[in-house]
Amino acid sequence: MRLDLAALLGTALPIIQAPMAGVQGSALAIAVSQAGGLGSLPCAMLAPEAIEREVAAIRAATDRPFNLNFFCHVPPEPDAAHEARWRERLAPYYAEFGIDPAGIGAGAGRQPFSAALCDLVEPLRPPVMSFHFGLPAPQLLARVKGWGARVLASATTVEEGLWLQAQGADAVIAQGLEAGGHRGHFMSDDLSRQSGLFALLPQLVAALEVPVIAAGGIADAAGVAAAMALGAAGVQVGTAYLLSPEATTSALHRAALQSEAARHTALTRLFTGRPARGIVNRVMRELGPMSPDAPAFPLATAAIAPLRAKAEAAGRGDFTPLWSGQNAAGCRPVPAGELTRTLAEGLGVR
Structure with missing residues (x-):
């Protein structure tokens, strides 16, 4: 399963940097992709010209795969x-x-993924697209898959994971209750239906045929190893990257994290x-x-x-x-590439 996810994404490692709007730009994504993981760019708060500019910066700095992330909420x-x-x-x-x-x-x-955004992104041909709060409308998802992009999406319950798989997601991100930032739930607002990662992960692994990516509370190699032992095909890590020099995390935020x-x-x-x-x-x-x-x-x-x-x-x-x-x-002020390689030790990779 680990090799399946890396092959699916075209990366050396099944490690994904979580897209974190407001605290990062292309620099963090570049550093993670260069280290063998999948760097991600959050696009929900970016103007169209900013998306084009950031993608151009990524492509100028690396030939490795990267991910563009969008929201799918209904305004x-x-x-x-x-x-x-x-x-x-x-x-x-x-x-x-x-x-x-x-x-x-x-x-x-914050804007949801739309036909206009799809028109903007399609010529850019990002190799991976990830979505939060569900998936785009079927016709938009078909366009995304039509240019060959791999599609990832977050699930906070087994029911959401099954729905994402049925709609065509290539892999499902199991977002545990520990995770920072926005919850990805989209089928129910009842937070009591959601659980911690190590309760959710094995249930999704058992229920789904597509690879399951673990997210929430993973900040070091030991956490990666634990997620893989429970059947994860890979991990998505966010908070641990917030102190990296490539992140745009404010001084106030950095101080609070420490x-x-x-x-x-x-x-x-x-x-x-x-x-x-x-x-x-x-x-x-x-x-x-x-x-x-x-x-x-x-x-x-x-x-x-x-x-x-x-x-x-x-x-x-x-x-x-x-x-x-x-x-x-698990937050440490180390370069994102170094952190990515440290996380990879949980995969048995050095």
Whole structure:
């Protein structure tokens, strides 16, 4: 299975760098691909010209395979009453920082994969495409597979994994509850249906015929070896790369990852409107990490963004999404290529 995944992706190693929007660009993807893994570029927050620019940078630096990642959420209808309720909850913070809420615009900030994005990406011919929150519409997925791209997608339950396989995913990423960043669930919002990686992984391996990639809490060679022992065909690692020099992780975020605060993470919908795991900070403690007042994904972002900017300017991460998995202890400030080769020791490769 390990060789099957590497052959499927065209890589030397069945190690995938998780796409992490907001904390990386092409440099991290290049470093991982050059080391034999699959570097990934998160595209959901990039403008079309930025996607083209970043792909050009990857191709100029390496001839190894890489992955472009997109979201597949259904944009919600704006709800003025819900937005007003959210801004009312944030009003004391606006007053604290001297922010006029009337000057805060609205906006999604994250776009799902669409026909227009497919038109943009198709000439670029990325060898691998990965999707979060399900898969694109069948006609778009057919186009992606039509140019030869391998398709990966995240599952948080066995039911999601079976659906992804039936729709044509070439491999399924088993996203355990430990994982940092956004949950990839798309069939149910009931988080009680989701489980930790080492409970989910063997169930998916038993249920699926396609390779299963382990994700969540894996930060070193021992974690890789444990995932492979449970039947994983490979691993996807995110948080461990956040301190790499090739990542664009902010100084505030880097400091938090190396502090005792990183021992306490929680799922929160305050920053985007969708559950995502991050280090617990002031706004999560005071409003409750899963407050229903935050609008649906991704509409929560606009109202909290000015607070984030003001607090960060003062050197504080009180309103910053400090994305992190539950195993930040594996974060080390080493080059991404070195980390990739260290992870490969869990495969018996040196």
